[in-house]
Amino acid sequence: MAVANKQNNRAARRVLPGFGIGMGFTVFYMSLVVLVPLSALLLNKTGLTWDKFWSVATDPRVLASYRISLGTAAIAAGVNTVLGLLLAWVLVRYDFPGKRLWDALIDLPFALPTAVAGVALTAIYSANGWIGSLLAPLGIKAAFTPLGITIALMFIGIPFVVRTVQPVLQDAERDVEEAAATLGAGRWRTFRAVILPTLVPSLLTGFALAFARGIGEYGSVVFISGNMPMKTEIAPLLIMSKLEQFDYAGATAVRCSCCSSPFCCCSALTYFNIGRVRPPGSRRRGGGTWLELYLAEPLRRLWRRPHRQRWRSRGSNGAWSAWQASCCCG
Amino acid sequence: MDMKKRIKTGVLTGLAAVMALTLVACGSQTTGSSASPSGSASPADSESKESKESVELLNVSYDPTRELYDQYNKAFAAYWEQAQGQKVTFKQSHGGSGKQSRSVIDGLEADVVTLALGYDIDAIREAGLIEEGWEEEFEHNSSPYTSTIVFLVRKGNPKNIQDWPDLVQDGVEVITPNPKTSGGARWNYLAAWGYALKANGNDEAKAQEFVKELFTHVPVLDSGARGATTTFVEREIGDVLLAWENEAYLSIHELGPDKFEIVNPSVSILAEPPVAIVDKVVDKRGTREVAEAYLNYLYSEEGQTIAADNYYRPTLDSVSEKYQEQFPAIELFTLRDVFGTWEETQNKHFNDGGIFDQIYVPGS
Amino acid sequence: MAGLVLLWLIVLPLVTVLSEALKRGIDVYWAALSDPDARAALRLTLLVAAITVPLNTVFGVMAAWTITKFQFKGKKLLTTLIDLPFAISPVIGGLIFVLVFGRQGWFGPWLEAHDIKIIFAVPGIVLATLFVTFPFVAKELIPLMEEQGTQDEEAAVTLGASGWQVFWKVTLPSIRWGLLYGIILCNARAMGEFGAVSVVSGHIRGETNTLPLHVEILYNEYQFSASFAVASLLLLLALATLLIKNLLTRKNAH
Numbered sequence: 007m008a009v010a011n012k013q014n015n016r017a018a019r020r021v022l023p024g025f026g027i028g029m030g031f032t033v034f035y036m037s038l039v040v041l042v043p044l045s046a047l048l049l050n051k052t053g054l055t056w057d058k059f060w061s062v063a064t065d066p067r068v069l070a071s072y073r074i075s076l077g078t079a080a081i082a083a084g085v086n087t088v089l090g091l092l093l094a095w096v097l098v099r100y101d102f103p104g105k106r107l108w109d110a111l112i113d114l115p116f117a118l119p120t121a122v123a124g125v126a127l128t129a130i131y132s133a134n135g136w137i138g139s140l141l142a143p144l145g146i147k148a149a150f151t152p153l154g155i156t157i158a159l160m161f162i163g164i165p166f167v168v169r170t171v172q173p174v175l176q177d178a179e180r181d182v183e184e185a186a187a188t189l190g191a192g193r194w195r196t197f198r199a200v201i202l203p204t205l206v207p208s209l210l211t212g213f214a215l216a217f218a219r220g221i222g223e224y225g226s227v228v229f230i231s232g233n234m235p236m237k238t239e240i241a242p243l244l245i246m247s248k249l250e251q252f253d254y255a256g257a258t259a260v261r262c263s264c265c266s267s268p269f270c271c272c273s274a275l276t277y278f279n280i281g282r283v284r285p286p287g288s289r290r291r292g293g294g295t296w297l298e299l300y301l302a303e304p305l306r307r308l309w310r311r312p313h314r315q316r317w318r319s320r321g322s323n324g325a326w327s328a329w330q331a332s333c334c335c336g
Numbered sequence: 337m338d339m340k341k342r343i344k345t346g347v348l349t350g351l352a353a354v355m356a357l358t359l360v361a362c363g364s365q366t367t368g369s370s371a372s373p374s375g376s377a378s379p380a381d382s383e384s385k386e387s388k389e390s391v392e393l394l395n396v397s398y399d400p401t402r403e404l405y406d407q408y409n410k411a412f413a414a415y416w417e418q419a420q421g422q423k424v425t426f427k428q429s430h431g432g433s434g435k436q437s438r439s440v441i442d443g444l445e446a447d448v449v450t451l452a453l454g455y456d457i458d459a460i461r462e463a464g465l466i467e468e469g470w471e472e473e474f475e476h477n478s479s480p481y482t483s484t485i486v487f488l489v490r491k492g493n494p495k496n497i498q499d500w501p502d503l504v505q506d507g508v509e510v511i512t513p514n515p516k517t518s519g520g521a522r523w524n525y526l527a528a529w530g531y532a533l534k535a536n537g538n539d540e541a542k543a544q545e546f547v548k549e550l551f552t553h554v555p556v557l558d559s560g561a562r563g564a565t566t567t568f569v570e571r572e573i574g575d576v577l578l579a580w581e582n583e584a585y586l587s588i589h590e591l592g593p594d595k596f597e598i599v600n601p602s603v604s605i606l607a608e609p610p611v612a613i614v615d616k617v618v619d620k621r622g623t624r625e626v627a628e629a630y631l632n633y634l635y636s637e638e639g640q641t642i643a644a645d646n647y648y649r650p651t652l653d654s655v656s657e658k659y660q661e662q663f664p665a666i667e668l669f670t671l672r673d674v675f676g677t678w679e680e681t682q683n684k685h686f687n688d689g690g691i692f693d694q695i696y697v698p699g700s
Numbered sequence: 701m702a703g704l705v706l707l708w709l710i711v712l713p714l715v716t717v718l719s720e721a722l723k724r725g726i727d728v729y730w731a732a733l734s735d736p737d738a739r740a741a742l743r744l745t746l747l748v749a750a751i752t753v754p755l756n757t758v759f760g761v762m763a764a765w766t767i768t769k770f771q772f773k774g775k776k777l778l779t780t781l782i783d784l785p786f787a788i789s790p791v792i793g794g795l796i797f798v799l800v801f802g803r804q805g806w807f808g809p810w811l812e813a814h815d816i817k818i819i820f821a822v823p824g825i826v827l828a829t830l831f832v833t834f835p836f837v838a839k840e841l842i843p844l845m846e847e848q849g850t851q852d853e854e855a856a857v858t859l860g861a862s863g864w865q866v867f868w869k870v871t872l873p874s875i876r877w878g879l880l881y882g883i884i885l886c887n888a889r890a891m892g893e894f895g896a897v898s899v900v901s902g903h904i905r906g907e908t909n910t911l912p913l914h915v916e917i918l919y920n921e922y923q924f925s926a927s928f929a930v931a932s933l934l935l936l937l938a939l940a941t942l943l944i945k946n947l948l949t950r951k952n953a954h
Binding site: 022029031039040044047114121130224 | 762893894
C-alpha cells in the first residue's frame with residue numbers, strides 16, 4: 007500500500023515539467039553568484055583560532071557592544087510592541103480618511119535605504135534638530151546616546167510588529183467581543199480577557215522580529231550612535247571597524263558571537279512554525295507547554311490560512327529576514 | 337533511480353552552463369583583446385597625432401583633498417590644453433587613505449595616487465605597481481604641499497588650550513580618529529609623540545606615557561579624519577579636535593568662523609602627503625607623459641597657489657611668502673628626523689601588538 | 701494617539717529629509733540633483749536595479765519551482781544555500797568579489813591581461829548587488845508554493861496544459877502577492893545597498909558612485925542640503941515602490 011502510494015506520488019510528480027531546466031538554472035546561477043565567490047573566502051584562510059576567537063569575543067569593548075546592542079534592541083522592540091499594537095488596532099478597527107495611505111506608510115522603513123533613515127533621524131534628534139532642540143532644555147540628549155540608538159531601532163522595527171499583529175486582529179471574531187460586552191464586560195476587560203490572549207502570539211512574534219532586526223541594524227544607527235567605545239558602540243559597528251582594519255578574523259569572531267542570539271530566537275520561531283507540522287486533526291490534543299499553546303499553535307494556525315497567504319509569507323519569511331538583517335550590518 | 341538521474345542531469349546541466357558561460361566569456365574576451373593591442377599601440381606609433389586625442393586620468397586620493405583637486409584639475413586641464421593641445425579629463429576617487437591604497441592594490445586603475453602618507457604608497461610599491469624610489473621622483477620627497485597638525489577648539493577657547501600639555505588636563509576631551517585606520521590620525525599620534533620626546537629630553541618611556549595619557553582623553557575614535565571632524569563639529573562632542581591644518585581651516589570656512597578657532601601648538605610635525613605615478617598603470621594606458629606633467633604642475637606657481645588657497649602649506653618660496661599670514665610659523669619636525677622611515681614607524685607603533693595597541697585600552 | 705505615533709515615528713523622518721533638502725531653497729535642491737555626478741549616480745543606481753531585480757526574480761521563481769514542486773535529495777541543502785547571502789555581512793559580500801576578481805584575486809591576472817574591469821567598475825557593483833539581493837524573491841516564494849502543493853498544477857497537466865500554460869495560468873496567479881512582495885524587497889535593497897557596493901565601487905565620481913554612496917560623499921563634504929536632496933531622491937524612489945505595490949494590491953483585490 008505504502009509502496010503503491012509512493013509510486014503513485016512519484017508518477018504524479020513526474021507529470022510536472024520543468025525540473026531539469028529549473029534545477030539546472032538554479033544550480034548554475036547560484037554557483038555563479040554565490041558559491042564560487044564564497045569559496046574564495048573559505049580558501050582565503052582567516053587565521054581564526056579558538057584562542058583568538060575567545061579573546062576577541064570576551065574583550066571588554068566587545069562585551070560592552072553586545073550589552074548596548076541587546077539592550078537598545080530589547081527596549082526598542084518592547085516599545086514597538088505596544089505602539090505597533092496601537093497602530094494595528096487603529097488601522098483595523100477604525101475608518102478614517104487616507105487610511106490606505108497611512109497603511110502603506112507603515113512599510114516605509116522596509117523600503118527606505120537605511121543610510122537615508124540614519125541621516126534624517128540624526129538631523130531630527132541632534133541638539134539643533136527639531137526634537138533635539140526641544141529635549142535639550144530638559145537636559146535630555148537623544149542623538150549620540152543609547153536613547154538615539156533606541157529611537158532609530160524603533161523606526162526600523164515598527165513595521166514588523168504592525169504587520170504581524172494586523173492580520174490576526176483583522177480575523178479576530180468580533181462577535182466574541184460583542185458577546186463579552188453584552189455579558190457586561192467593560193471595554194478594558196473585554197480587551198484584556200478576550201482580545202489580548204488571541205494577540206499574544208503575534209505580538210511575541212512581532213517583538214522577536216523587531217528585536218532580531220534591531221540587533222543587526224547598522225546603516226541607520228551608525229549616524230546617530232556617536233560611535234563611542236563602551237558607551238554607544240554597537241556590535242555591527244565594531245565588526246565594520248574591524249573589517250576596515252582588515253582584521254577579518256576579529257570581525258568573524260564578533261559576528262559569530264553576536265549572531266548567535268538572534269539566531270536562537272529566530273530558529274525558535276521557525277522551529278515552531280514549520281518544524282512541527284502535525285496533521286490538522288490532531289491539533290487539539292489536550293495539555294501542552296505554555297510555548298506550545300501560546301506560540302507554536304497560533305503561529306501555525308495563523309500561517310496556514312490560505313486567505314492570509316500574503317501575511318503568512320511575510321511572517322514566516324520575516325523570521326528569516328530578521329535573522330539575515332541581524333546577521334549582516336546592512 | 338529515475339529521480340536520481342534527473343537530479344544528476346539537472347546538476348550537470350547547471351555545471352555545463354557555468355563552463356559554457358566561462359568559455360563564451362573567454363571567447364568574447366580573446367576577440368576583445370585582439371582588438372585592444374591595436375588600440376593601445378597607436379599612442380606609441382603616432383605620437384604627433386595622438387596628442388590631439390583626449391586623455392583621461394584617474395587620481396586616487398584621500399578624503400580632505402576633494403576641494404583641492406576639484407580646483408586643480410580644472411587648472412591643469414586648461415594649462416595642458418594650451419601647452420599641448422590635448423584635452424585631459426579627470427576622474428577622482430576619494431576615501432580613507434589606507435582603503436584607497438588597498439583599492440589600487442586590488443585593481444583600481446589609478447594613473448596617479450595622492451595619499452595621506454608615504455606608507456600607503458609604499459604598500460602599492462610592494463604590490464609591484466609602483467617602482468622603487470618614488471620618493472625621489474618629485475621634489476621635496478614627492479610632497480608638493482605639506483601640512484601640519486593643529487588644534488581646533490570651540491569659539492573663545494573655553495578650556496584654554498594652548499599647547500600639547502593642555503590636552504591631558506582633567507576634563508578635556510580630545511577628538512582624533514583611530515591611528516590604525518586613518519592616515520591623518522597617525523600624523524596626530526606622531527605629532528604628540530614628537531612633542532613629548534622633545535619636552536622630556538628624548539625619553540621614550542615618558543613619550544609613551546604622555547601619548548597613553550592623551551588617548552585616555554579621547555571619547556570617540558572615528559575610523560577616518562572626516563568622521564572625526566563631523567563628530568567634533570556636527571555632533572558637538574569634545575573640546576579639541578586634532579586635525580590637519582587644512583582640514584581645520586576648511587571646517588572653519590565651511591561651517592562658520594563664529595563657532596571655532598584654531599590653536600597652533602608650540603611644536604608639531606611636518607605632515608608630507610606624497611604623490612606618485614602608478615607606473616604599471618600609466619605604462620599600460622600610455623598616460624605617463626601627462627601623468628608626470630600633472631604631478632609636476634603641482635609644484636608650479638599656479639599649482640602651489642591652488643594648494644595654498646585650500647590651506648595646504650606650499651613648498652614654493654614665492655607662494656609661501658604670499659601666504660605667510662595664513663600659515664603661522666610653528667616649529668616643525670619631520671618624520672625622518674624623529675621616527676625614521678614609514679616602515680619602521682609603522683612596525684613600531686601601529687602594527688598589531690605595536691605601541692598603540694599596548695597603550696590604547698578602550699574604556700579604561 | 702495612534703496618529704501621533706505614526707507622525708512621530710514615520711512621517712517625521714520623511715518630512716525631515718524633504719525639509720532639510722529644501723532648506724536652502726529650491727535652487728540649491730535643483731542644483732544638487734542636476735549635478736552631473738548626482739545624475740550619473742542616479743543612472744547607475746537605476747541601471748543596477750534594472751539588471752539585478754529581473755535576474756534575481758527569474759532565479760527566485762525557478763528555484764522555488766524546483767524546490768517546491770519536486771522531491772529530490774539535497775533539497776534541504778539547496779534551500780539552505782539559497783539563504784547563504786542572508787547570513788553573510790554585505791561587506792563580506794563585497795569583499796569576496798575583490799578576492800575573486802581583484803588584481804591579486806583568482807582571475808585578477810587573467811582579467812588584467814585581457815583588460816577587463818570587473819571590480820571598481822559597473823560589473824562589480826552589479827555582482828555585489830546580485831549577491832546581497834539574491835535570496836529575496838526565492839525566500840518569499842518557497843513557503844508560499846510549499847503550502848499550495850502540486851495538485852492544481854498536476855490537474856492542469858492531466859487536462860493537457862503545457863508547462864508554460866501551467867505556470868502562467870495556474871501557478872502565477874496564486875503566488876503573485878508573494879512574488880510582488882519579493883520583487884519589492886529585492887528592488888528596495890538593490891537601490892539602497894551600501895555596504896557591499898562600497899567595497900567594490902572604487903568611489904570614482906560620476907562613474908562608479910551609486911546614490912547611497914553619493915549621499916555619503918556629499919554628507920562628508922559638508923554639503924548637507926545637497927546630501928539630503930539626493931537622499932530625498934532615494935526617498936521618492938522608495939515611496940514610488942510602495943505606491944506601485946499598493947496600486948497593484950488594490951487592483952487585484954477587486
